[in-house]
Amino acid sequence: MVHHHTDLMSLMLQGCDDYWAWNKKDKSHEVKLTGTRQQTAHFHPKWSNxxxxxxxxxxLNYGTHYWEVRVSQRLFGTSMMFGVGTKHARLHVDAFVNLVGEDEQSWGISHKGTAWHNGKGRNFTKPFHENEATTVGILFDWSKGTLSYFKDGEPLGVAFSGLNRVNQELYPIVCSTAAKTEMTLGRRRRMYHNLQDRCRAAIVSKLKEEKQIDSLPLPNRMRTFLKDTLR
Structure with a gap:
């Protein structure tokens, strides 16, 4: 347990803030994105079937990433899940299932404390208290191939390993079976890839909004490089 906490501490101290969001082009029709830069996913706005x-x-490939998902007090239902998946992982099904981890394309844990991959579930941690706001932290370490979890700041340990052998791109993924449930992205951090990346992070941290990049006296290619970190 201890070394995952150490990994997270070094990421907090030596890494940089990340600015990705939920993908408005890559979601179920039953997910509505709201808030600043699509950071809140609202599941089943009317009812759920x-x-x-x-x-x-x-x-996430080739890097070390940490992100937090804040779940509102409406935490209940068959399965609310947090994990990673490829572009081939399904994002909608008309049945109440453990969608993240239903096949070999995704890996995730549910609020029932079960870890799922390839259609198989196993007990991973205690079930989350229902109807209680909860923050789930997820640490992906490509070099070790591990996916570790935290709940309200407490380490839960490694749920999956061998992820660095996956030869497809992996992305954060969440899902819910319950009506009117909400997940909001919190703190996002990542390790620097190289010195150029570190310089970019220093510049971006001083900017208030993306359009300020356009006014910097830089070649277009450098402007594009700066904007890439905000996607």
Whole structure:
């Protein structure tokens, strides 16, 4: 347990803030995105007759990433899930299922404390208290191939390993079976890829909004490079 906490601490101290969001082009029709830069996913706005998911915009491969998902007090139902998946992982099904981890395309844990991959579930942690706001932290470490979880700041340990052997792009993914449930992205951090990336993070951290990049006296290619971190 301890070393996951150490990994997270080093990411907090040495990494940089990340700015990805939920992907408005890559979601179930039963997910409505709201809030600043699509950071809140609202599942089944009217009623629910199935399972709805959404992918994040950040490709996780080759890096170390940490992100938090804040679940509103409406935490209940068959399955609310948090994990990672490829572009082939389904984001909607007209049935109440554990969608993240239903096949070999995704890996996730549910609020019932079960870890799912390839259609198989196993007990991973204690079930979350229902109808209680909860923050789920997810740490993806490509070099170790691990996906670790935290609940309200407490480490739950490694749920999956061997993810660095996956030869497709992996993205954050969440899903819910329950009506009018909400998940909001909280803190997002990642490790620098190289010195150029570190310089970019220093510049972006000083800017209030994306359009300020356009006024910087830089070549277009450098402007594009700066904007890439905000997607």
């Amino acid at each position: 199935g399972t709805a998911g959404v992918r994040g915009t950040r490709c």
